[in-house]
Amino acid sequence: xxxxxxxxxxxxxxxxxxxxxxxxxxxxxxxxxxxxxxxxxxxxxxxxxxxxxxxxxxxxxxxx
Amino acid sequence: xxxxxxxxxxxxxxxxxxxxxxxxxxxxxxxxxxxxxxxxxxxxxxxxxxxxxxxxxxxxxxxxxxxxxxxxxxxxxxxxxxxxxxxxxxxxxxxxxxxxxxxxxxxxxxxxxxxxxxxxxxxxxxxxxxxxxxxxxxxxxxxxxxxxxxxxxxxxxxxxxxxxxxxxxxxxxxxxxxxxxxxxxxxxxxxxxxxxxxxxxxxxxxxxxxxxxxxxxxxxxxxxxxxxxxxxxxxxxxxxxxxxxxxxxxxxxxxxxxxxxxxxxxxxxxxxxxxxxxxxxxxxxxxxxxxxxxxxxxxxxxxxxxxxxxxxxxxxxxxxxxxxxxxxxxxxxxxxxxxxxxxxxxxxxxxxxxxxxxxxxxxxxxxxx
Numbered sequence: 001x002x003x004x005x006x007x008x009x010x011x012x013x014x015x016x017x018x019x020x021x022x023x024x025x026x027x028x029x030x031x032x033x034x035x036x037x038x039x040x041x042x043x044x045x046x047x048x049x050x051x052x053x054x055x056x057x058x059x060x061x062x063x064x
Numbered sequence: 065x066x067x068x069x070x071x072x073x074x075x076x077x078x079x080x081x082x083x084x085x086x087x088x089x090x091x092x093x094x095x096x097x098x099x100x101x102x103x104x105x106x107x108x109x110x111x112x113x114x115x116x117x118x119x120x121x122x123x124x125x126x127x128x129x130x131x132x133x134x135x136x137x138x139x140x141x142x143x144x145x146x147x148x149x150x151x152x153x154x155x156x157x158x159x160x161x162x163x164x165x166x167x168x169x170x171x172x173x174x175x176x177x178x179x180x181x182x183x184x185x186x187x188x189x190x191x192x193x194x195x196x197x198x199x200x201x202x203x204x205x206x207x208x209x210x211x212x213x214x215x216x217x218x219x220x221x222x223x224x225x226x227x228x229x230x231x232x233x234x235x236x237x238x239x240x241x242x243x244x245x246x247x248x249x250x251x252x253x254x255x256x257x258x259x260x261x262x263x264x265x266x267x268x269x270x271x272x273x274x275x276x277x278x279x280x281x282x283x284x285x286x287x288x289x290x291x292x293x294x295x296x297x298x299x300x301x302x303x304x305x306x307x308x309x310x311x312x313x314x315x316x317x318x319x320x321x322x323x324x325x326x327x328x329x330x331x332x333x334x335x336x337x338x339x340x341x342x343x344x345x346x347x348x349x350x351x352x353x354x355x356x357x358x359x360x361x362x363x364x365x366x367x368x369x370x371x372x373x374x375x376x377x378x379x380x381x382x383x384x385x386x387x388x389x390x391x392x393x394x395x396x397x398x399x400x401x402x403x404x405x406x407x408x409x410x411x412x413x414x415x416x417x418x419x420x421x422x423x424x425x426x427x428x429x430x431x432x433x
Contacts, residue, residue: 023181023183023210023213025209025213025322025326026209026262026320026322026323026326027322028322037258037261037314039206039207039210039258040153040180040181040182040203040206040207040210041180041181041182041183041184041210042181042209042210042213044206044209044258044261044262044320044323045258045261045314045315045320046314047313047314048312048313048314049313051312051313052070052071052313054312055291055310055312055313056070056071056076059076059080059287059291060076063076063079063080063083
């Protein structure tokens with residue numbers, strides 16, 4: 001889900017128009033616009049866009 | 065762009081699947097440790113994409129499923145206390161205890177509330193000062209930090225009506241116990257993506273080092289799972305077991321330090337009973353003494369102590385959780401035990417192997433088809 005707003009350690013996150021509250025205790029440096037994994041109301045991990053693209057492109061390369 | 069759709073790309077998935085055909089002729093059983101992997105494998109039909117000799121079996125990674133019957137009975141017993149509100153994640157509501165369930169208690173008039181996060185339970189305590197609000201803390205390293213935050217929030221707010229019954233557990237000791245028992249013939253472990261975001265891949269080094277077991281951390285999209293499975297197969301072929309991370313976009317080598325700090329502050333490691341596996345040394349997270357004011361096991365010790373679990377001898381959830389049998393090898397599966405009339409937790413939880421097998425028309429293994 002993507003972070004829409006941040007107020008201290010409380011964030012609002014969204015995916016496909018669905019919004020939820022999430023705590024940022026585990027990712028205090030997260031920024032608005034970051035992709036995060038949410039579990040039990042907590043953002044547990046940043047999803048690294050670059051790594052995601054890298055995995056996919058390595059993969060496409062490998063399949064050629 | 066959602067950073068997940070791409071990992072469901074059908075043509076990519078098909079291409080990986082065809083590349084996996086190079087492993088035709090190899091016989092391997094891969095345990096998907098995590099309940100979310102079990103559900104994902106069933107939902108996306110991952111087994112059908114694998115060569116014939118490759119079998120997937122479920123492991124002990126469904127938190128509701130591995131919760132010991134005594135803990136479930138104890139939490140239900142707390143419901144007998146006056147002015148109580150029981151809070152739980154939704155998966156637990158229909159899990160049968162020895163004598164009743166949260167669903168039945170609610171039907172009889174008890175105040176049972178489903179929460180989305182432990183902090184929701186704290187808010188219920190704030191809004192109901194005359195009630196004793198007790199949260200059932202179930203889950204692995206992914207959930208324990210959220211419970212820790214709830215307990216610290218309750219302390220900061222000086223709440224005297226919020227309690228947690230902690231059944232939180234940690235994954236590495238369970239994997240160690242499972243591998244050391246030697247009972248389950250597994251050739252590789254597909255390691256849980258979400259737990260790994262918290263504990264880091266480093267926590268699994270003992271698996272190849274001490275047990276010579278191939279393993280890979282994987283995400284939950286079809287492409288993620290196939291990548292993880294391929295990593296394990298290549299380790300088997302190369303006879304080079306190691307911890308491979310195929311979920312790099314979310315999982316790092318190092319643990320999440322904030323999570324570690326929260327867990328170490330609020331909990332202490334303790335021996336813990338797992339359904340089907342037994343007591344695993346150091347695998348439980350009990351509330352640390354400085355937070356005992358919030359420990360439901362202390363506050364309601366008499367009711368908790370009164371729990372007298374009776375095992376349902378024909379339910380084989382325990383065997384399913386160890387990977388010893390597949391869901392349809394249980395005599396109750398699909399007959400006495402269905403999602404409408406679940407006998408054991410593996411048929412209730414959305415991460416349960418029996419629920420996955422039932423919902424998607426057969427266990428996620430080709431042997432059983």
